[in-house]
Amino acid sequence: MNIVLVGAGPRNLSLLERLLAHAQRTDEETTITLFDPFPIGGRVWNPDQDPTFLMNTVTQQLTLFTDPSVAKSATGVFGPTFYEWAITVGPEFIQSHNFKNAAIFLDEIARINPNRFTSRALFGVYAQWFYENLGNYRPKNVQFAYLRKAVIDVQQTAPHMFKVLLEDGSTVDAEQVVMALGNADEANTNEEQGFADFTAQHTGLTYVPAGHPAEARLDTVPDNEPVILRGLGLNFFDYIAKLTVGRGGHFARDRAGELYYVPSGKEPKMIAGSRKGLPMHARGLNQKKDAESHRPIFFTAGNIDRFARENNGKVTYDFFFNLIEKEMNYKHYQNVISDFGLTWPFNAAEFLEALRHSANLNATAREWGVPDEYIMNWDRILNPLGESAEAVDYNEFMVKYLTWDINDALKGNVDAPYAGAFDMLRDVRPVIRHYLDAG
Template sequence: MTPGWAWNRQLGPPMRLRSLAHYRLSGRSVMGEHYAPEQWRKCVTVAIVGLGVRGLGVLERLISHASLVDEKVTFNLHLVDPNPAQPHQYDIHQPDYLLLNHACAYVSMFPSVTSVAHAPATSGPNLFEWARERGMRVASDGFTVGGDGRQVMPNDNLPRRVFGEYLLWFHQYLRDNAPDNVRLVSHVSRAVDLQPKGDTSILYLDNGDRVEADYVFVTVGQLPSRARDDQDLSADVRIGTPYPLPGQLASVHPSETIAIAGLGLTATDAILALTVGRGGRFDRSVVPERYVPSGREPRIVVFSRSGLPYRARPAPSSVVSYEPVAFTRSAIDRLRAGTPQLDFDRDVLPLLLLEMRVAYRRAALLQEAGAGAAEVFLLRARAAAAAGRLHTLADLPGPAEFDAEAAYHGTLTPGAQDSPAPIDGEAYQRSVESWIAADLANAARGFEGSPFKAATEMCREVRDTIRYAIEFGGLTDASLDRFYRYHVETINRLVIGPEKERSANILTLLRSGVVSMSLGPNPLVTWDSGAAAWSLSSTAFPVRSTIRADWLYQGYTDRLRSLQDDTSVVGAMARRGVLRRFKPDSAVVSSIDVDGQGHPVAEDGSTASRIWIFGLLCEGATFYNGYLTSPQRFERAQFDVDHAVHELIKSVRREGQITSAFEGEACR
């Protein structure tokens, strides 16, 4: 056990789990007499398919709940993953310039007590504390982590491979601290099929083994779409799978041009792989910083449908947190009283925009007059909301001070409001550079100093209320499609952009000419078979331009549209009718169908009460599943898994196998 951290349970100190050899299910044998089967009266077998971030969260909850069982019952936990605790985006072998967009003090695999009600929360270090304990330091380039440089600070965005190391440590920490009635069995393999068999499920693995489990958790995530089978040469110069980096870009030569589709985090990673990853560096000894090329960079052209960059993330702060006034569950309930299904644009978005105006005024008052004045304003706002006249409150900022609608949607011309619309790509890029510079100035002031950033951050702060409004058929089919086609990207552009230092790097690369964003919004992209090159033509300006590119890089991840194409256990479950798509007629939503407890809905409409599915597979039926959890705050992902494991324990108890160590079934 790591010094200074203890397993937070009420049943005494942790017991160290012995090292377990792999065993075959048919023999039901384990190395070591400590786990001889005759010591136990009952066994419960649980399989976790997928041991990434969500799967490790399930494992933590199962171990914690098992520690409350006072009868001699073994929990056989089968962990199925070909690369346990190492999802590809957190591979420990990737370069250090690929960073988390979360400050390290705000990332933790250990749940908050506010998220888990039915079993004690395991205690342990967040990513910052863990890195500090190991003496990690940040080099002068601002991203390389090793033994040299300054100490890691709470607001540092550490390399993703460091978080991958944290995941491996967390996995081992859980194994080392599991109670004696938990037996962990690793299957370094891939599940390819699941066959229901009465009250159990038989999992078939690609190494020929099988596992018969009483309960199953599936957390494998969504597979990317298959590569297009083009008949021309374009397939050879289209990079349809963005990761792993920099390997996916190894064939791009310095003399060539690469077009990157997308302006989000994935595109930022690709730009860094083609610049810093090829020996370039940012010289911060001058202001503004300058880029020193290595000579190995290709020409980089980036574009997207919106043509708008993602906004830079300031350092995290608690100043943006308050009890919402306009965008609340009760407000959603009042809307739904008139119609069971809402339209996001018509019904929900006006409340969100109103809350952004409240957040702006509160932040401005905090900055100008202090906490007392801000609290008095919130009291007036709550009274006005209760009377149904919040939108008329004179204290709220008007469009001239803060245009919530423009801040949310962005504009085609991201320059100043009074600047003329760009007539060509060169003018457009200049306006983009001005837009990024202004955004960076806000990010540098932080949430405390920028009411604008505090207002846009509301889209993150109220994400659970957004969930409440849209999940499980809360929107009409047409509105749900528009939400995932438009609003998800819009919200992401506001609140999950790169850290401000990375946004500054992109601005430097634009100004240096290494990167171009001159195509503008929604360019026409075609394959020119005669020239054997990609042709990208601007569509938004009076003066049109065309750029030829040798490569097209898809800087985003397409998800499978058909479950029948899924080669994992998920596709097999669909073919067996165990699960189905949530909106089978949608060209946008690719989620599987789950109920409110996380059980998959079968083709016949029934639910599998002994199977749970969590994570990106559910994105569409539920919302915002692909995020890292933060310490000391409520996290829906941990809350849902805690309830699922509690449901499992109650199911076993009903069958007379175990009793709870606590009266009333829940730990208080």
């Protein structure tokens, strides 16, 4: 059998390990080929990219291996998490290879912390080590290889046969093809194309189109000139980093321990905004060890299945969101009453039990005497400025809002009343996968 894996990022690398595990059970001759125009790790985790760009998951929560907690039909390879690899074999692996950013990687590892964030490039190095390590577990009946080429088309030629067309015009025949394409390019929207056209028609203007931040031509943005950053999502932080510390600026601490930024003088004058006008909520300081996660009470596969059975196999959006809202509200109130600095006139266990059986957790919290400032106000969460946005001193509001958000996040992604509830959404993704798998 000939298998083609399009993309050499984490998904296909994990799939490669599973294929090798299942191949132990058969004598069938199998060839597996990974294709990617980028190094092992793929576009997002390219080890050759600028290490300024950070991951959005802390180091101890990252791995390409399964562990005994994962049910598997074929036993595979166990190995170190990203953090464990970094503090053990990582430096030796880097020194034995010719990585473009080797000195920076070794510097990163010397300062690595299980609860902080490291570069996407360094995770790409871990991905390459993982790929090379799999060679030690290859069954005799399997050959696998990685080719740094782009796949531009896949055509089905028979019920179980595909022709894979490569960028150089050559083709590969395969019985199975898996496409894990990751972050693919998109054509400009009409609005974006309008920006590009306007820029081309006027001298002195620069337009950097939407795309992968590590490949954006930010060197074309002039020093000390105004630049608009459109959007405040994850890529916004990449651009901010590249246009500040990436241009020689750095951070220091004052005598009170507060961080402040020391500019290099090469930064542009950045004007940032989005439709919502606010950045993403601050990620809670990590308190979760390894695979530790929130165990849902309301938003469970069982509750979704039960509703589907009673409604001809369908789940309404209102029911689906109501379960998520109740789950987040419960976690919020659990963290509010866990604050040892507060004294409540009720038994905590009885209060939580009442919430578990409540149709409206906010109403129940009010009945038990929880003050309004601790009530989970969804209107305020979704629209912090409220309806009186034009009457608000925006600078004053923004400083207060960010201060509140950061102080809450510093309480941790387990204990914080808000950041703890928001972080829970990452833990219930298996329920969302179940919902999709069940159709």
